[in-house]
Amino acid sequence: MLHDMRPEDIVGEFREKTLDLYGGYRRAVLYTEIETPYPDGKLIVSTTNKDGIITHANKSFVEMSGYTEDEILYAPHSILRHPDMPPAAFKDLWDTVNRGEHWQGYVKNLRKDGGYYWVKATVIPNIRQAKVVSYTSVRRKPSRTKVEECTQLYPTLF
Amino acid sequence: MTYQFTVSPDFSPDHISGWYIFNTWLQKQTGEAIHLEMYDSFQHQREAIQQEKVDLIYANPYDAAMLVRKKGFLPVAKACGVSDEAVVAVSAENSVDHVEQLQPGIKVAVTEDPDIRLMGMIMLEPADLNASNIEVIVNGTYVLVAKQLLQGNADVGIFFAEAFDDLSDFIKSKLKILVRSQISVIHHSLMIGPKFAYKRNEIVGLLEKMGEDEKGGGVLKSLGFKGWEKVDDEEMEFMIDLMDTLAV
Numbered sequence: 128m129l130h131d132m133r134p135e136d137i138v139g140e141f142r143e144k145t146l147d148l149y150g151g152y153r154r155a156v157l158y159t160e161i162e163t164p165y166p167d168g169k170l171i172v173s174t175t176n177k178d179g180i181i182t183h184a185n186k187s188f189v190e191m192s193g194y195t196e197d198e199i200l201y202a203p204h205s206i207l208r209h210p211d212m213p214p215a216a217f218k219d220l221w222d223t224v225n226r227g228e229h230w231q232g233y234v235k236n237l238r239k240d241g242g243y244y245w246v247k248a249t250v251i252p253n254i255r256q257a258k259v260v261s262y263t264s265v266r267r268k269p270s271r272t273k274v275e276e277c278t279q280l281y282p283t284l285f
Numbered sequence: 286m287t288y289q290f291t292v293s294p295d296f297s298p299d300h301i302s303g304w305y306i307f308n309t310w311l312q313k314q315t316g317e318a319i320h321l322e323m324y325d326s327f328q329h330q331r332e333a334i335q336q337e338k339v340d341l342i343y344a345n346p347y348d349a350a351m352l353v354r355k356k357g358f359l360p361v362a363k364a365c366g367v368s369d370e371a372v373v374a375v376s377a378e379n380s381v382d383h384v385e386q387l388q389p390g391i392k393v394a395v396t397e398d399p400d401i402r403l404m405g406m407i408m409l410e411p412a413d414l415n416a417s418n419i420e421v422i423v424n425g426t427y428v429l430v431a432k433q434l435l436q437g438n439a440d441v442g443i444f445f446a447e448a449f450d451d452l453s454d455f456i457k458s459k460l461k462i463l464v465r466s467q468i469s470v471i472h473h474s475l476m477i478g479p480k481f482a483y484k485r486n487e488i489v490g491l492l493e494k495m496g497e498d499e500k501g502g503g504v505l506k507s508l509g510f511k512g513w514e515k516v517d518d519e520e521m522e523f524m525i526d527l528m529d530t531l532a533v
Binding site for chain 2: 167168169170172174185186187229231247249250251253255263264265267268269270271272273
């Protein structure tokens with residue numbers, strides 16, 4: 128279950144939008160223009176089950192998300208969904224991994240405090256005994272050139 | 286029957302005798318004849334694996350997918366508290382302080398160590414650098430990578446972090462770290478092949494207790510390890526999946 132974001136958690140001036148998320152969730156998100164830079168040398172790693180529920184998150188995931196580990200574990204991965212991300216990107220992600228293939232793309236993620244961070248994400252299906260049992264997502268530091276390209280492109284995809 | 290044991294060719298030269306001591310210890314503990322074969326390159330080692338000559342390997346994580354998925358190897362154990370991390374460094378005289386300042390066309394000194402090279406290349410991505418717009422200079426050792434930087438033959442060096450830390454203080458004073466990985470979950474593993482797999486649980490048990498007696502403790506010291514911890518199948522699958530995502 129995803130709760131609406133709360134104004135008392137937000138740092139800085141914010142805007143509000145209601146998102147329709149994967150799995151039939153609706154969520155009111157509050158977001159600011161404050162970017163948290165991706166930490167050098169780190170990977171953000173998480174695993175979700177087939178329904179997109181987070182079953183594992185590494186320390187960098189927790190730190191960058193702004194949530195506690197308890198808040199993150201067993202939450203829908205769409206807890207990080209930023210309103211600037213076009214739904215088409217996530218549809219492409221799910222279509223690709225459901226075919227058993229790797230998906231790679233640049234993603235703007237939403238923090239608990241309303242801020243954001245950009246990542247280069249790779250999502251792969253975890254195949255055990257020839258069946259997809261879960262998905263692992265690994266994010267690394269994106270180049271600013273790619274981020275700037277996506278900043279221009281994504282608003283055109285709504 | 287004599288089983289063959291081999292060690293990833295990126296082992297630290299300081300610990301080569303440690304692997305022979307470990308092999309002697311393992312033979313005594315298991316009662317099996319095990320021959321240690323040290324290959325001088327990843328290519329030669331992979332050829333031996335393809336020819337199914339290898340029964341036990343302290344493997345580079347880059348090779349884990351091939352070993353598990355194509356050759357039926359199973360994970361046994363990893364060194365306690367040790368993970369593979371990479372350092373990207375330049376000469377201390379270089380005006381570059383951040384990876385993002387690096388430009389296409391630079392010369393990057395590396396070794397053949399496949400997981401470290403992969404991690405290093407990932408850490409160059411924020412500067413829009415990839416295999417197509419850099420010149421890679423492959424070296425036999427990390428000391429030679431450092432030498433390439435000091436002599437101005439390369440702009441950037443990708444090092445195994447442990448090897449970088451083991452460089453002399455003098456050499457390190459002439460280098461500047463731009464970024465050091467903090468990935469934590471990529472590690473070498475002892476893995477066992479199908480012919481020897483019936484000994485897997487016994488070897489796991491022996492390794493987990495290795496530090497409890499003086500002799501085993503001495504062997505660990507010669508390897509530079511604090512101890513061994515079991516790697517189960519799912520942990521190995523997770524690392525293979527992770528390596529897959531990095532190779533994309």
